[in-house]
Amino acid sequence: MLDLFLFVGFPYIAIALAIAVGIYRYFSDRFSYSSLSTQFLENNKLFWGSISWHYGILLILLAHLTAFLLPDLHLAVVGGPLRAVVLEVTGWALAMYSLFGLVLLAIRRLSDTRVAVTSNLADWLLLLSLIVQVALGLYVAVFYSWGGLWFTQTASSWLWSLFTLRPDISYVQTMPWAVKLHFFMAFVIILLFPFTRLVHVFTVPITYLWRPYQVVIWVRKSVRGV
Amino acid sequence: MDVRAQIAAVFHLDKCIGCHTCSIACKNIWTDRKGLEYAWWNNVETKPGTGYPTLWEDQEKYKGGWELANGELRLKLGGRVSRLINLFYNPYLPTIDDYYEPWTYRYEDLFNSPEMDVQPVARPISMITGEPIEIEAGPNWDDDLSGTPVYARNDPNLKNLSEEERQKLFEFERVVFFYVPRICNHCLNPGCVAACPAGAIYKRAEDGIVLISQEKCRAWRMCISGCPYKKVYFNWNTGKSEKCILCYPRVETGMAPACFHSCVGRIRYLGVILYDADRIEESAKKSDRDLVDAQRDIILNPFDEEVIKAAKANGIHESVIEYAQKSPVYKFVKEWKIAFPLHPEYRTMPMVFYVPPLLPIMAFRKGEIYELAKDFFSTPESVRIPVRYLSNLFTAGNEDHINYALKKMLALRLYKRAQNAKDVPEEEVKKMMQQMELTPEVAEEMYRLMSLPTFHERFVIPPSHRELSVERSADVYDTKASVGFGFRKPPQRGM
Ligand code: SF4
Ligand code: SF4
Numbered sequence: 001m002l003d004l005f006l007f008v009g010f011p012y013i014a015i016a017l018a019i020a021v022g023i024y025r026y027f028s029d030r031f032s033y034s035s036l037s038t039q040f041l042e043n044n045k046l047f048w049g050s051i052s053w054h055y056g057i058l059l060i061l062l063a064h065l066t067a068f069l070l071p072d073l074h075l076a077v078v079g080g081p082l083r084a085v086v087l088e089v090t091g092w093a094l095a096m097y098s099l100f101g102l103v104l105l106a107i108r109r110l111s112d113t114r115v116a117v118t119s120n121l122a123d124w125l126l127l128l129s130l131i132v133q134v135a136l137g138l139y140v141a142v143f144y145s146w147g148g149l150w151f152t153q154t155a156s157s158w159l160w161s162l163f164t165l166r167p168d169i170s171y172v173q174t175m176p177w178a179v180k181l182h183f184f185m186a187f188v189i190i191l192l193f194p195f196t197r198l199v200h201v202f203t204v205p206i207t208y209l210w211r212p213y214q215v216v217i218w219v220r221k222s223v224r225g226v
Numbered sequence: 227m228d229v230r231a232q233i234a235a236v237f238h239l240d241k242c243i244g245c246h247t248c249s250i251a252c253k254n255i256w257t258d259r260k261g262l263e264y265a266w267w268n269n270v271e272t273k274p275g276t277g278y279p280t281l282w283e284d285q286e287k288y289k290g291g292w293e294l295a296n297g298e299l300r301l302k303l304g305g306r307v308s309r310l311i312n313l314f315y316n317p318y319l320p321t322i323d324d325y326y327e328p329w330t331y332r333y334e335d336l337f338n339s340p341e342m343d344v345q346p347v348a349r350p351i352s353m354i355t356g357e358p359i360e361i362e363a364g365p366n367w368d369d370d371l372s373g374t375p376v377y378a379r380n381d382p383n384l385k386n387l388s389e390e391e392r393q394k395l396f397e398f399e400r401v402v403f404f405y406v407p408r409i410c411n412h413c414l415n416p417g418c419v420a421a422c423p424a425g426a427i428y429k430r431a432e433d434g435i436v437l438i439s440q441e442k443c444r445a446w447r448m449c450i451s452g453c454p455y456k457k458v459y460f461n462w463n464t465g466k467s468e469k470c471i472l473c474y475p476r477v478e479t480g481m482a483p484a485c486f487h488s489c490v491g492r493i494r495y496l497g498v499i500l501y502d503a504d505r506i507e508e509s510a511k512k513s514d515r516d517l518v519d520a521q522r523d524i525i526l527n528p529f530d531e532e533v534i535k536a537a538k539a540n541g542i543h544e545s546v547i548e549y550a551q552k553s554p555v556y557k558f559v560k561e562w563k564i565a566f567p568l569h570p571e572y573r574t575m576p577m578v579f580y581v582p583p584l585l586p587i588m589a590f591r592k593g594e595i596y597e598l599a600k601d602f603f604s605t606p607e608s609v610r611i612p613v614r615y616l617s618n619l620f621t622a623g624n625e626d627h628i629n630y631a632l633k634k635m636l637a638l639r640l641y642k643r644a645q646n647a648k649d650v651p652e653e654e655v656k657k658m659m660q661q662m663e664l665t666p667e668v669a670e671e672m673y674r675l676m677s678l679p680t681f682h683e684r685f686v687i688p689p690s691h692r693e694l695s696v697e698r699s700a701d702v703y704d705t706k707a708s709v710g711f712g713f714r715k716p717p718q719r720g721m
Contacts, residue, residue: 036465205423213420
C-alpha cells in the first residue's frame with residue numbers, strides 16, 4: 001500500500017501540482033519567477049559552489065535523461081566493459097563534484113551573514129532536499145554499482161509505466177531502500193519546483209542565442225527588433 | 227531612414243555645484259526601499275576621482291559596453307554563448323563592496339542608554355544584515371577630492387597624461403576638480419539590453435526610455451556588466467535588476483524627471499530629438515576619433531521636410547516633431563556643438579550630453595583691462611584641467627572637439643564681458659567671435675539658454691500621447707489621469 005502511494009500516487013500528485021502551480025504562478029505572479037541570485041552579496045564561495053553544482057548536476061541529469069528517453073543508445077554506450085567502467089567512475093566523480101558544490105553553497109548560506117539574511121524556508125528546504133538527493137545518488141552509485149546497466153530495466157520501465165498511464169510498481173518494489181528513497185526524493189524535488197526558486201530552470205534564456213541584440217518596443221505598434 | 231524619437235538631456239557642468247540634491251530627489255522617490263539602499267540611479271561624482279561604483283570606468287575590470295572586433299561590434303563581455311555559459315557565475319559582476327554596504331544608525335541607543343559620564347553614541351549598523359559595521363566607503367566617498375591618494379590619483383581618465391600634468395593637477399593652490407552628475411543615458415545602442423539573456427530590457431521607440439521588465443527579469447545579472455556606466459543596479463532583496471526610468475510616469479504627464487526638476491544649479495536640460503535608427507550600427511562602429519561626429523550625424527534635423535515626412539510615416543506624432551524643433555538638446559549638441567556624450571568609446575551611444583567645464587580660467591586685471599592668461603583668447607591649454615583629460619571623458623580622446631567647445635564658450639564669455647564690464651577691447655572680441663563662427667544673435671541665444679533659462683526653456687517635454695496607446699486596448703475615459711506601473715502588490719523576494 002505504502003509503495004503504491006510512494007511510487008504511483010505521489011509521483012502523479014507531484015507532477016500535477018508542479019504543472020498546475022507552475023503555470024498558475026507564471027500567469028498570476030510572474031514577478032516572483034527569478035533565480036534569486038546572491039552573487040551580488042557574496043562572490044568568492046559562490047564561484048566554487050555554484051559552478052560545481054550546476055555543471056555537475058547538468059551532466060548527471062543528462063545521463064539520467066538519455067537512459068530514460070533513449071535506452072538503446074544508452075545501453076550501446078555503456079555496453080563495453082571498459083566503457084562501463086569509465087562511465088561508472090565518471091558518474092561518481094560528477095556526483096561528488098556536484099555534492100561538493102551543494103555543501104559549499106549550504107555552508108555559504110549559513111556562514112555569510114549577508115546571504116543568510118536573504119534566505120527563507122523555501123531556500124533551505126530546497127537546498128537540503130538536493131543535498132539528500134545527490135548524496136543518495138552517490139550512495140546508490142557506489143554500493144549498487146553498474147546503475148548504468150540496471151537503470152533501464154527498472155527505473156526507466158517504472159517511469160515509462162507512469163507516463164503511459166499504466167502504472168506498474170513491480171519494477172521498483174523489490175529495490176533496496178536507498179534506491180527507493182532516491183526515486184521518491186526525485187518527485188519531492190519535482191513537487192518543490194513551483195514553490196521555490198527552482199522555477200528558473202524553466203526560463204533558461206535559450207532564445208538569447210538568436211534574438212536580435214536590441215529590443216525596441218513601439219508602445220503603439222507591435223514588438224520589433226533593430 | 228527609420229526615424230525614432232528620443233528624450234535626451236544636456237548637463238552643463240560649469241553650473242553644477244555638487245550639492246547632490248538631484249540624487250536625494252531620486253532616492254526619495256524611487257530607491258528608498260529594501261534591496262536598493264545602496265543604489266543611486268542619479269549620482270554625482272567628483273572628477274578626477276574613481277566614481278561610483280569604484281573605478282566603474284575601468285572596463286578591463288568590469289567589461290562594460292561594446293568593442294570592435296574585426297570591424298564588428300561585440301559586447302566586451304564576450305559572445306552570446308559565453309553569456310549562457312556564465313549564467314551560474316558572472317566573472318565580471320561588481321559586488322556590493324564595489325559600491326558600499328548601506329548603513330543606518332542605531333538611534334535607540336541614544337534614548338535607551340543609561341546615564342553615563344560620556345555621551346552615548348549611535349552605532350552604525352548594516353542595512354543588509356542589521357549588524358554593527360565599520361563604515362569603509364560610501365557613495366560619494368571621494369567627494370571634493372577627499373582621499374586623493376587612493377581615489378583621484380587612480381582615475382582611469384588620467385591614463386595618458388604625463389607625470390608633470392598629473393603633478394600639476396594635484397598641486398596645492400592649483401588643485402582643481404569638477405562634478406559629473408550621472409544618470410542612465412538611455413542609450414541608442416544600449417549594452418544592458420544587448421547583454422540581457424532573458425530579453426527583459428527594452429527601449430521604448432516613442433521616447434527612447436530604456437526599461438527593465440520586472441516580470442521578465444530572472445536575475446541573470448548580465449545587464450549590470452553590460453552597461454559600461456554601471457547604471458543597472460541589482461536589487462538584492464527582490465532578485466531583480468532595476469535602473470533609472472527617467473521618471474517616465476512624470477515625463478508622460480509633462481513633468482520633468484525629479485533630478486532635473488530639483489536641480490539647484492539648473493544645469494539640466496531635457497528635450498526630444500529625432501534620430502535615424504537605421505544608422506545606429508554603422509555609427510557605433512566608427513573609429514574612436516569619429517565617434518562624436520557619428521553620433522551627431524545620426525541626430526536628424528527636425529526642420530528638414532524629408533525628415534518630417536519619414537517621422538510621420540513612422541507614427542511619430544506631429545506635436546512631437548514640433549517639440550523636437552524647440553529642443554534645447556538639439557541646440558547644444560547639433561547647432562552649437564558644445565555638448566558631448568560621456569565616454570563615447572563605449573559605443574552605446576549615450577543620450578545624455580555634457581557641456582565640458584571651462585573651470586577657473588586664469589584671468590587677472592591689468593589696470594582697466596581684464597586679461598585671460600597671456601593673450602585675450604588664451605588657448606584652452608591654459609585652462610587648469612588638461613584638455614586631454616576632458617577628451618578622455620567626453621570625446622574618446624579627440625581633443626579638437628573639446629578645444630572647439632571651450633573656445634566657443636570663452637568667446638561667449640568675453641562677448642558678454644565686453645558688453646557688461648566694458649573692459650575687453652572690442653576688436654579682440656570681434657576676432658574671437660569670427661574665429662568661432664559666433665554671431666551676436668547666436669551668442670545672445672546661447673547666453674540666454676545657459677544663464678537665464680526659465681523652467682520651460684530648460685525642459686521642453688514632448689506630449690506622450692498616452693491616449694493614443696491606451697485607446698488600442700482600453701477606454702480612454704476609464705484610464706484618464708491614471709499613470710504608473712500597474713503593480714498591485716509590493717515586490718517581495720520569491721513567492
Ligand atoms: S546607460 Fe547603461 S543602463 Fe542606461 S541605457 Fe545605456 S547601457 Fe543601458
Ligand atoms: S542638483 Fe544639479 S547642481 Fe546639484 S549636484 Fe545635482 S546636477 Fe549638480
